[in-house]
Amino acid sequence: MIESETSASAIDTERPHVARVWNYFLGGKDHYEVDRRAGDETMQKLPEVVALARQSRAFLVRAVSYLAGEAGVGQFLDIGTGLPTHDNTHQIAQRANPEARILYADNDPLVLAHARALLTSTPEGACDYIHADLRDPVHLIRQAEELLDFSRPVAVTLMGILEFIPDQAQAVQIVDHLRSRLCPGSYIALYATTDHVNGERVRQAVQLWNQSAPAPMTIRTIDQIAELLRGLRLIEPGLVPMHQWRPFRPDALGPPVDAYAGVGIVPARGC
Numbered sequence: 506m507i508e509s510e511t512s513a514s515a516i517d518t519e520r521p522h523v524a525r526v527w528n529y530f531l532g533g534k535d536h537y538e539v540d541r542r543a544g545d546e547t548m549q550k551l552p553e554v555v556a557l558a559r560q561s562r563a564f565l566v567r568a569v570s571y572l573a574g575e576a577g578v579g580q581f582l583d584i585g586t587g588l589p590t591h592d593n594t595h596q597i598a599q600r601a602n603p604e605a606r607i608l609y610a611d612n613d614p615l616v617l618a619h620a621r622a623l624l625t626s627t628p629e630g631a632c633d634y635i636h637a638d639l640r641d642p643v644h645l646i647r648q649a650e651e652l653l654d655f656s657r658p659v660a661v662t663l664m665g666i667l668e669f670i671p672d673q674a675q676a677v678q679i680v681d682h683l684r685s686r687l688c689p690g691s692y693i694a695l696y697a698t699t700d701h702v703n704g705e706r707v708r709q710a711v712q713l714w715n716q717s718a719p720a721p722m723t724i725r726t727i728d729q730i731a732e733l734l735r736g737l738r739l740i741e742p743g744l745v746p747m748h749q750w751r752p753f754r755p756d757a758l759g760p761p762v763d764a765y766a767g768v769g770i771v772p773a774r775g776c
Contacts, residue, residue, distance in 0.1 A: 507517065507630055516535070516653065517719065518539065519539065520539060520717060520718065520719050521539050521540050521542070521543030521544075521717055521718050522540060522718075522719075522720075523614060523616060523669070523722075524587045524588045524613060524615055524706070524758065525537065525540040525636060525722055526540045526543055526544045526547070526688075527558055527559075527587060527588075527666075527774075528540075528587075528588045528590065529541055530544060530554060530555050530557075530558035530559075531558050531559065531562060531590055532549070533726070534737070535588050535589065537662070540670060540720065543714070543717060546668070546713060547710050547713060547714060550706060550709050550710040550713055551703060551706050551707060551709075551710040552645070552704070552771075553703055553760070553762060554589070554710065556759070556760050556762050557698075557762040557764060559750050559757055559764060560747055560762045560764070560765065561636070561664060561696060561747065562591075562592065563592065563697055563748075563759065564598070564664070564747050564748075564750055564766050565575065565592070565662070565664055565751060565766075566592050566597055566754070567639050567751050567768075568662070568694040568750070568768055569581070569594055569597040569598050569662070570597055570600075570601055571694055571751060571768070572660045572768070573598040573602045573605055574597070574598075574600035574601035574602070574662065575661075576660075576692065576770075577602075578605075578658050578659070578660040578691075578692060579602055579604060579605050579606065579657070579658075579665060579747070580606045580607075580653050580658065580659045580660065581594055581595075581598055581605065581607045581608065581609065581610075581659070582607070582610065582649055582653060582659055582660070582661045583607065583608070583609045583659050583662045583664075584610045584637075584645070584662065584663055585610075585639060585659065585663060585664060585665070585666030586610065586611040586616050587611070587616065587664075588615070588616060588619055588623045588632070589590075589619055592735075593607060593623060594607055594609070594627070594662060595607035595609075595623065595626060595630075595632045596625075597621065597737070598630075599626065599627045599630050599736050602630075603627045603629040603630055603721040604629045604630050604671050604691065604718075605630045605753065606628075606630055606632075606652075606653060606674065607626070607630070607631070607632045607633075608633050608635065608649075608652050608653055609623055609632075609633070609634040609635070609650055610634070610635050610637045610639075610645055610649065611634075611636070612636065612637060612639070615637055616634075617634075619724060620634040626721065631652075633639055633652050635648045635649065635652070637649075637658075639663075639666060639667075639670070639679060640670065640675075640679070640701065642679050642682040642683055644652065646682070646683070646686045655686060655687065655716075655756050656688060657689060658687075658688060658689075658690040658691045659684055659687055659688075659691045659692075660688075660691065660693075660694065661687065661691070661692070661693045661702075662694045662695070662775075663680070663693065663694070663769050664694075664696060665696060665697070665764075666676040666754060667679075667680070667695065667697055667725075667733060668697055668698045668722045668723055668724070668725065669670070669720050669721070669723075669766070670723075671721060671722075671723040673729055673732070674745055676733060677732055678696040680693065680695075680733050680734075681735075681736065683775075684736050684737065684754070684771060685706045687770050687771045688711045688771065689772060689773045689774065690770065690771065691769055691770070691771040692737075692770050692771070693734070693737060693768070693769055693771075694767075694768040694769075695730075695733065695766065695769075696732045696747050696764045696765065696766035697725050697733070697736040697764065697765060697768065698711075698722070698724050698725065698763055698764050699724060699726065699727060699730070699763050699764060699765055700724050700748075700763055701727065701741040701763060701765075702746075702761050702763045703763055707763050708724065709723055711723075720767075724763075726746070727744070727765055729746050730744060730765050730767070731767075734767050736771075737769025737770060737771060737772070738767065738769060738770050738772050739767050739769045740767070740770060743767060744765055744766070744767035745765065745766065745767070746761055746764070746765060746766075747762060747764040747766040748760065748761055748762060749765070750768075751767045
């Protein structure tokens with residue numbers, strides 16, 4: 506595991522932390538009172554946030570299962586890893602392909618403290634973690650190239666992480682750089698928060714979060730999310746409400762939530 510000088514001692518337990526609050530929504534155990542309080546306040550404003558957290562995990566399962574299985578991708582770069590929970594990326598991918606290689610990347614000292622819990626690869630495959638910041642994609646990819654072979658297809662997952670890059674132009678530039686370093690046949694899978702279902706209540710919940718959290722988040726329009734996927738050829742069903750992306754059972758879509766999701770393939774150069 507590649508580590509930076511940042512250590513668990515840098516963990517801030519005085520302010521709510523997005524990974525810990527998300528863990529709370531998912532029914533995990535890695536959170537503090539400040540996180541539970543922030544989570545409870547958010548749920549008072551927007552009870553549907555719990556469904557959003559669970560739908561996001563379900564989308565990760567479906568997307569990675571597709572990529573490792575039907576699409577035949579053997580390498581994954583999971584950026585914005587978050588805290589370990591059930592069905593982590595390496596577990597999903599290696600169920601479909603035991604030889605899959607998974608690299609987690611996050612800039613969070615809390616995730617660094619839990620990273621070893623992620624590194625439970627199959628004997629045939631590989632799993633590792635780098636401490637890197639999405640806001641510096643050049644350095645992130647440089648680190649990732651030490652562990653993944655970018656001359657072969659890689660699937661990059663950006664699950665709910667770009668909403669913490671408030672500036673749209675910066676977010677687009679980041680994804681553009683990631684795409685430019687991927688060979689044809691690689692994929693980018695992402696989802697981002699919208700307000701298309703619950704409208705004003707989502708905006709109020711985000712405003713409440715931004716008043717106390719160290720990592721402010723932003724809501725994007727569907728057109729802005731589509732811009733993040735520019736230069737990719739979207740696979741069916743395209744950019745859609747997250748619960749509608751390739752459900753395992755069409756009769757069990759789950760409730761609509763405030764997120765859109767898509768998976769795109771890097772086309773051959775010049776296509």
